[in-house]
Amino acid sequence: MTALERYAAPRALGEALELLREGDVTIVAGGTDVMPQSHSGKVKFGRTLLNVRRIPELAGIEREGDTARIGALTTVTALLESALVRERLPMLAAAADHFASEQVRNGATVGGNICNASPAGDLLVPLIVLDATVELAAKPNGAVETRSMPLQEFLAGPGRTRRAAHELLTAVRVPLPPRGFVARFYKYGTRPALDISAISIGVGAVRRDGRLENVRVVFGAVAPTPIRGTATERALEARPPDAATIEAAAQAAHDEVRPISDVRASAWYRQELVRNMTRRLLEDVARG
């Protein structure tokens, strides 16, 4: 039984926001999450099914000064094909490259991957390492208003975000990293792609005079949302990535994650993976 009473595919942001203000709306873009979730019962359709895929304001990747603005409708394939992403945000390109299959990458959108808020969402880990912010639009009093929020704060729990019901996620903004920035992304599944991560790890830092500064470490699939590895970061900050530092950081990573056991991996196995793969990523950073 569906409660659907209206389907809309507006071609202007304002029109979509007016529909959202009326309430009880299910938003769809590529459909790659909404469709199976509607079959499993995880998503129950609201009164209105709002297809945002034809809204031009949500499309495209643009450089705005020292920031990349990635429209919510950007497909994972478009991320991979973007010269700006490949050259300046290679960690995001690496995550996109490990994302599902070509058929899914052609449909799945950046905005959808964010709003689905999976603890294992493939793009979320690199985006948080890169200090991304989400842009939300609403039209409460006849005019379009936008606000921004760090992505990490936006993610509230499995499948939950801090998007208000009348808001639409329009874009994600990613600061272009400074010179000397090094980053690595790692995803573990039983096969290279098309598998939900058992764990994923993102590390980013600025290398200055042989030391790592502004270190950001993010773990995916070990908590209700991707989480910052603050103890791991402290173990690395302002230190050269030598063997002793890497070992201490890998142990800190093992000790600070609190994964659950599920069908993909046991908690024990996830912690071992986090330690060993954090070590491997950092050894790779140390090699240059």
Added chain:
Amino acid sequence: MSLAVEIEFRLNGVVRRATVPADMSALVMLRDVLGLTGTKYGCGEGECGACTVLIDGASINSCLMFAVDCDGREMTTIEGLAGDARAERLQRAFAEHGAVQCGFCTPGMVIQATRILAEHPHPDRATIQRGLEGNLCRCTGYKKIIDAVAAAAEQA
């Protein structure tokens, strides 16, 4: 009774109109509304690729796409590849290399293989494997399918 929506799109080169429930997948529309059963329902959640079609030239799992989202777009199914030179080379190579056993995955494999060959006219095996990552076959063990795609590329 769920909400019905009228859509119009180009299917295998021909403009088609259809009235579809708003929550229906493009796959169910193809098979149950339009009667094109070459596109297969395998898993219904984007894991197996048996339902692969081309939307505006890009391969998509039709089971994950809302039928209403086809409106105004261009769709090619396996039926629409009849007469396509690349697809016919693949068809012959699949037959010659024993790449078809039960055949259920074959339409999706062939559609996806046309995309691989369009983007990589001379693919190595790793490229073929990577391109077919989203297509499951439970019979062949993939070797013969990869052989067939490689052979079709050589014949081009």
